[in-house]
Amino acid sequence: MGELITPLRGCLSKMAIEPGASGAPARYTLRAGEHRLDLNARLGQPLRLAHTGAIACTHCGRATRKSFAQGYCYPCFKRLAQCDTCIVRPETCHFHAGTCREPEWGERHCFQPHVVYLANSSGLKVGITRKTQVPTRWLDQGAIQALPILEVDTRQQSGFVEVLFKEQVADRTNWRAMLKGDVAPLDLRAERERLLAALDGGLANLRERFGLDAVRVLDAEPVTLDYPVLEAPTKVVSLNLDKTPEIAGTLLGLKGQYLILDNGVINLRKFTGYEVVFE
Numbered sequence: 001m002g003e004l005i006t007p008l009r010g011c012l013s014k015m016a017i018e019p020g021a022s023g024a025p026a027r028y029t030l031r032a033g034e035h036r037l038d039l040n041a042r043l044g045q046p047l048r049l050a051h052t053g054a055i056a057c058t059h060c061g062r063a064t065r066k067s068f069a070q071g072y073c074y075p076c077f078k079r080l081a082q083c084d085t086c087i088v089r090p091e092t093c094h095f096h097a098g099t100c101r102e103p104e105w106g107e108r109h110c111f112q113p114h115v116v117y118l119a120n121s122s123g124l125k126v127g128i129t130r131k132t133q134v135p136t137r138w139l140d141q142g143a144i145q146a147l148p149i150l151e152v153d154t155r156q157q158s159g160f161v162e163v164l165f166k167e168q169v170a171d172r173t174n175w176r177a178m179l180k181g182d183v184a185p186l187d188l189r190a191e192r193e194r195l196l197a198a199l200d201g202g203l204a205n206l207r208e209r210f211g212l213d214a215v216r217v218l219d220a221e222p223v224t225l226d227y228p229v230l231e232a233p234t235k236v237v238s239l240n241l242d243k244t245p246e247i248a249g250t251l252l253g254l255k256g257q258y259l260i261l262d263n264g265v266i267n268l269r270k271f272t273g274y275e276v277v278f279e
């Protein structure tokens with residue numbers, strides 16, 4: 001664990017983000033190989049991020065010329081259950097058909113309680129996540145508010161609930177708007193009431209299908225999340241290590257999985273597995 005040994009060199013993982021204590025901005029840690037670097041401490045300072053050209057699969061460590069699904073080599077991308085399309089569209093789970101790529105992984109990750117939440121990242125959206133991934137998932141998306149509204153027993157059930165909510169609410173974040181930060185706060189409790197009433201029939205159908213207590217209404221308090229941003233970008237320029245292997249600028253903020261520099265923004269998650277030199 002090297003703290004502040006710069007320049008540091010290693011393969012990127014997604015940044016570790018923790019909620020700040022009592023209303024303070026979230027804490028960001030850069031992870032490159034075994035190195036950890038407190039990014040909040042670097043706000044306002046120049047930084048340089050250079051891709052060495054090497055990419056290592058985040059699962060097996062094998063060198064790969066191209067990264068698939070944000071960090072995997074091609075064999076892992078084709079073989080792992082976590083890279084299957086049913087992870088993105090859980091309602092298409094095919095475990096019951098005996099075709100899960102990794103049934104044991106599926107049992108551990110998909111047959112676990114999932115929550116359906118409302119969040120405000122660039123406006124109202126619906127999302128799902130494993131219960132254990134709260135609040136990490138919200139921080140990764142740059143949400144400024146979030147409210148868990150329903151709990152279900154499996155990932156597939158959360159997918160069916162999400163499909164239902166998509167009739168009324170977006171399920172995507174407009175990342176440019178999220179980074180610009182001009183996002184009006186929402187009354188998530190009121191949105192919850194409105195949506196639960198509007199989708200009452202659809203939720204009843206799911207309970208009929210999966211059992212009366214399969215889709216449980218949660219009575220949680222909304223969470224507010226704050227990010228360390230000195231200056232939000234007015235014009236969002238996207239930086240890309242594939243096109244520009246060396247990125248240098250002043251760190252103006254951290255939001256979602258993005259670094260906000262004075263000359264552009266970069267989604268570090270997209271470059272998981274990329275070996276970089278950071279200074």
Ligand SMILES: [Zn+2]
Nearest residue numbers: 057060073076
């Ligand atoms: Zn691999």
